Amino acid sequence: MDSVSQIVLGTAACHVLAGKQLGRKALILGAVLGAAPDLDVLINYGDAVSNHTNHRGFSHSIFVLTLLTPIIGFLLRRFAAFKEIAHKRLLMAIWLALVTHPILDSFTVYGTQLFWPLNRTPESWASIFIIDPLFTVPLLITGLWALFKKPYWVHLSVIGLLVSSSYLAWTLYAKTQVIYHMKRELARQGISYQGLKVTPGRYNTVNWRGVIMDRDVFYETRASVLQPNTQLNFNAYNHNKQWMKNLENNAAAQRIAWFTAGFYKITDRQKMIVISDLRMGSEGFSIFEFAVADANDLSKPFWPRYAPR
Numbered sequence: 001m002d003s004v005s006q007i008v009l010g011t012a013a014c015h016v017l018a019g020k021q022l023g024r025k026a027l028i029l030g031a032v033l034g035a036a037p038d039l040d041v042l043i044n045y046g047d048a049v050s051n052h053t054n055h056r057g058f059s060h061s062i063f064v065l066t067l068l069t070p071i072i073g074f075l076l077r078r079f080a081a082f083k084e085i086a087h088k089r090l091l092m093a094i095w096l097a098l099v100t101h102p103i104l105d106s107f108t109v110y111g112t113q114l115f116w117p118l119n120r121t122p123e124s125w126a127s128i129f130i131i132d133p134l135f136t137v138p139l140l141i142t143g144l145w146a147l148f149k150k151p152y153w154v155h156l157s158v159i160g161l162l163v164s165s166s167y168l169a170w171t172l173y174a175k176t177q178v179i180y181h182m183k184r185e186l187a188r189q190g191i192s193y194q195g196l197k198v199t200p201g202r203y204n205t206v207n208w209r210g211v212i213m214d215r216d217v218f219y220e221t222r223a224s225v226l227q228p229n230t231q232l233n234f235n236a237y238n239h240n241k242q243w244m245k246n247l248e249n250n251a252a253a254q255r256i257a258w259f260t261a262g263f264y265k266i267t268d269r270q271k272m273i274v275i276s277d278l279r280m281g282s283e284g285f286s287i288f289e290f291a292v293a294d295a296n297d298l299s300k301p302f303w304p305r306y307a308p309r
Helices: 003-022 024-042 048-054 062-076 087-106 133-148 154-188 241-247 251-259
Strands: 195-200 207-213 217-224 235-238 264-269 272-277 289-294
Touching: 003 024, 003 087, 003 133, 003 154, 024 062, 024 087, 024 133, 048 251, 048 289, 062 087, 133 154, 154 195, 154 207, 154 217, 241 251, 241 264, 251 264, 251 272, 251 289
Parallel strands: none
Antiparallel strands: 195 207, 207 217, 217 235, 264 272, 272 289
16 A cells, blocks of 8 residues: 555554553554555665565565564663553554554555565455555544544544444455456356456546456456446457466566466567566556566576566
8 A cells, every 4th residue: 555554554553552651652653663664665676576576575574573573662662751551562552553564555456475485476455456545534534633632542543443444344345246247247258267356446446457367368347336237348368478488487577477476468579578467557558567588589688677668
């Protein structure tokens, strides 16, 4: 999610547990911890593919964040301002402010390595867009109210969390309805498929996009929770995934295939082999595309980079 959402979520999580004892300090601490996991964007892993697929990696692991919690607690207890709260409660507040960040990120489509270093495909539950005011605004209102007016009223953050969490639950319900609609239409139209990825539209959970992978082609469609019985159009495009057989030793290509859970396409562009992440954007406008090989010599060493438009 966007930084504002992560900050207000961390603020509320920390405030609920430590607000009665720490007041504004709990709000400020939660804001800092809520934003902290995204500091991994400052790390340069050497090339575009590595930077793309290592973002939301170790810094978003619930294992790493759990190990960091007592270290942060120990450092904070060196200051008198944080000695007025029970140590266990402080640790729980720190932990909750940290881990709610990657958990929320997992609800987006990008991919969050929630269980790093386990070699799992990144979690990509894809029920909410990276920016969604209906999730953020309730936490922002209650957070600002607590910060400037009532720093010891923890029930303000409780209300904010309940409203935002209810909306998050709605996104999951809406997605299940859209998936049901798409699968029913695929069956009715006799379209076979091997994988289905459904993602929300920009800034809302009313309109949804579906990417359907089959052996030779992929389909793209749009659906709305407000029109559950309409006929859907499935537009077919070549994904050229069979080209991956010639890229078995190409680490960048294999990494993207893993990171996207197979939702990618391969094209030949300006004498370069380009891999596009199909989960974000739309056909003809993929947000993340990477040049990974020389089209004239697939065995030639190639520095992965963002593909030219």
